[in-house]
Amino acid sequence: MNPPDLHPDSQLLHADDDLHDDAALTPPIPWSATFRAADAQAFAQMSGEAMHPRYYTRYGNPLHQRVARLVARLEGAQAGLVTSSGMGAISMVLLGLLKSGDRVVAQRNHYMGTTRLLSDLMARFGVTSEFIDQTDTDAFERALQQPTALVMLESPTNPDCSLTDLAAVAAQARARGAIVVVDNTFATPLNQRPLELGADLVVHSATKYLGGHHDLTAGVVVGSTQHIEHLWATQIVLGATLSPMDAWLLLRGLRTLSVRVQRINDTALTVARALQAHPAVASVSYPGLQSHPQHDLARRQMSGFGGVMGVRLNSDYAGTARFVGSLQLAHQAVSLGGVDTLIVHAAAMWAGTLDDAGLRAAGIEPNLVRLSIGLEHPQDLIADLVRALDTL
Numbered sequence: 001m002n003p004p005d006l007h008p009d010s011q012l013l014h015a016d017d018d019l020h021d022d023a024a025l026t027p028p029i030p031w032s033a034t035f036r037a038a039d040a041q042a043f044a045q046m047s048g049e050a051m052h053p054r055y056y057t058r059y060g061n062p063l064h065q066r067v068a069r070l071v072a073r074l075e076g077a078q079a080g081l082v083t084s085s086g087m088g089a090i091s092m093v094l095l096g097l098l099k100s101g102d103r104v105v106a107q108r109n110h111y112m113g114t115t116r117l118l119s120d121l122m123a124r125f126g127v128t129s130e131f132i133d134q135t136d137t138d139a140f141e142r143a144l145q146q147p148t149a150l151v152m153l154e155s156p157t158n159p160d161c162s163l164t165d166l167a168a169v170a171a172q173a174r175a176r177g178a179i180v181v182v183d184n185t186f187a188t189p190l191n192q193r194p195l196e197l198g199a200d201l202v203v204h205s206a207t208k209y210l211g212g213h214h215d216l217t218a219g220v221v222v223g224s225t226q227h228i229e230h231l232w233a234t235q236i237v238l239g240a241t242l243s244p245m246d247a248w249l250l251l252r253g254l255r256t257l258s259v260r261v262q263r264i265n266d267t268a269l270t271v272a273r274a275l276q277a278h279p280a281v282a283s284v285s286y287p288g289l290q291s292h293p294q295h296d297l298a299r300r301q302m303s304g305f306g307g308v309m310g311v312r313l314n315s316d317y318a319g320t321a322r323f324v325g326s327l328q329l330a331h332q333a334v335s336l337g338g339v340d341t342l343i344v345h346a347a348a349m350w351a352g353t354l355d356d357a358g359l360r361a362a363g364i365e366p367n368l369v370r371l372s373i374g375l376e377h378p379q380d381l382i383a384d385l386v387r388a389l390d391t392l
Contacts, residue, residue: 012257015070016065016069016070019066021062027062027063030061030063032057034056034057035054035055050233051232057244064082064242064247066247067220067242067247068222075195077195077222077223077224078223079228081221081222081231081232082242082247083235084219084240084242084243084246085218086204086208086219089220090113091117091240096235097150098150102128102150103128103129103149104127104128104129104130104151105150105178107133107152107154108134109157111158111185114152118131130143134155134163141172151173151179151180155192159364160310160368162294165301166197167301170199180199182199182201183202184204185203185205185209185337186336187302188261191306195223201221201223201227203219206220207337210253210254211249211250212260212339214339216246216249219240260375261306262304265305265307267378268373269289269305272286272288272289272309273289274382278386280313280389281389282312282314282367283311283312285311287305307336308371312367313367313389314367315367315392316366316367321348323388324343324369327384329380330371334349338374340376341376342372343370346369347364
């Protein structure tokens with residue numbers, strides 16, 4: 001049976017079987033920056049091949065190849081690349097595909113690093129960007145009336161879990177010759193497959209769900225072989241190289257992605273429903289709830305709703321901070337998608353990045369918290385959350 005014919009659960013274990021070069025079920029870590037060739041002819045061949053995994057680790061490492069293969073298969077892509085962080089992947093894509101004079105249409109609500117990259121760094125290189133309300137598909141249509149090189153999307157978003165109609169926007173972009181890039185970090189390829197909805201490239205902060213254990217920093221980009229080979233030439237210049245150890249950790253984390261994501265999906269929906277029913281909670285923004293304004297869209301383009309939710313409390317800044325600080329199971333920490341449940345007071349986390357006007361524009365109220373569900377038992381999480389809520 002060919003790996004593409006396998007269920008995603010099995011692909012996570014077997015899509016890289018043909019890349020084994022020894023009998024070890026758990027692959028050894030190639031702790032080498034460089035690799036020797038048998039002779040001059042072999043060396044010339046190695047140095048001339050694109051994406052060669054046994055030449056120099058910045059050009060590719062055998063573990064890089066295996067991780068990229070797994071994620072590409074999960075996303076339904078032909079090929080992939082790994083980087084040293086999610087922002088490394090996004091930077092490689094934008095710097096590799098755009099040139100001075102190009103125009104980007106992006107969402108108003110992106111990961112902060114993506115917004116800064118587009119509004120600051122790319123602007124310095126002569127690339128202009130227009131930021132659109134991602135929930136307004138017609139606004140994308142209007143923005144795309146002007147020549148556009150690339151459309152940058154992300155769905156769901158951080159921290160309010162708003163959605164982009166990926167199929168509709170991708171169709172609009174493709175009709176005008178624009179490349180469509182989707183950050184699929186929050187959804188994972190098990191809950192959403194943007195390439196099937198019309199995207200050209202998909203990026204992930206593999207630090208989150210793909211790694212899944214809060215112990216590595218990595219990024220992945222997948223797409224067509226043509227796009228990936230073009231981006232590889234940019235990657236080796238930028239040098240955002242994933243270490244062999246982090247590649248090994250990421251490969252290990254991917255093996256259990258399906259069981260972790262399914263458990264997190266189920267627990268998150270249970271927790272979201274419980275929070276929504278508590279009198280100290282003003283609202284819960286989670287795509288799996290019928291109360292989410294884009295719930296129907298979520299059901300159309302997602303097969304699961306993920307583990308992140310935005311929770312607004314019937315409280316002020318001080319009360320919200322007290323609630324977050326009194327939790328015992330949910331750790332107050334940045335990042336998401338790992339085995340531990342994490343929570344952040346959104347206004348506190350972004351205070352050093354955005355002023356009051358910026359916080360309001362981003363919809364980050366003083367009473368908003370972001371909750372990323374882990375692998376704890378749902379009833380234990382609910383009991384901890386309810387205990388803290390009851391003190392408000």
